[in-house]
Amino acid sequence: LDPNFADKIRHIRDPKTRMAVVWSHCKTKMVCEPDDPKDEGAEQDNDDVKRGHGGCGHIQPQIRKEGLKLFVQYKKAKDDDEEVKSLQPDKRLMTPSEVYTVFKKMSDSDLH
Template sequence: HIRDPKARMQAVWNYCKSKMTCEPDEPKDENDGVDQDEPKKGHGGCGAQQPLIRKEGLKLFVQYKRGKDEDEDVKSLQPDKRLFPPHEVYTALKKISDSDP
C-alpha cells in the first residue's frame, strides 16, 4: 500500500491511463482437460469504452475518443466533452470494492 496520497494517485494514473475499454472476462472453458483447485476469478468487465478524464482548475471533464469506424464528417467535430460533476465522481468511486488492488 502506498501511504502518500499524491504518490498513490500517480500510481493509479500510470496504470489506468492506457486502458480505454473495460475489458470483459474471458469465457470459461468447461472442458479444458485440466482440473483447477481455484477457478480464475474474473473482474466483471463490461466492454464499455472508457473516457479520458481531464482536470481544468477545480473542475473535471470527461472526454470520449471517437472510434475509427465513424464517418469522416464526424471526425472533424470536436470530441464529446462534458462536465463530470462531484456527485457522479463520488458514485463512480463508491462502486470500487475494497478487494480491488
C-alpha cells in the same frame, strides 16, 4: 490484476507518489476488460484460471480536471460514421452526483 503492480503500490507510503504510479499504470487502459467466457464442457484447473474483475467491456473515457471540475472525453473511433461523431460531444462536464454514483458502486474489495 497484475500481482507485480499490487506489490509496487503496497509499499509506497506517500499518497501523491502512489497515485502517480497508479496513474502511469492505468493511463493506457482504454477498455474495461470483461472476464473471459467460461466453457461449460471444459475441465478447469484452479491454478490456470485467470481471475477476472467483472469488467463490462465499456470504452473508458479520458478524465481531465480543470479547476474543481471534472470533464469526460471519449476518443472517437476511426470507423465511426460522421452522424455518430456529430452526436457525441467532444468534452462533457461530469457532475458531482455522477462521480458519487461511480464511487458508490465500488466495493471495499475493489479498493484493496
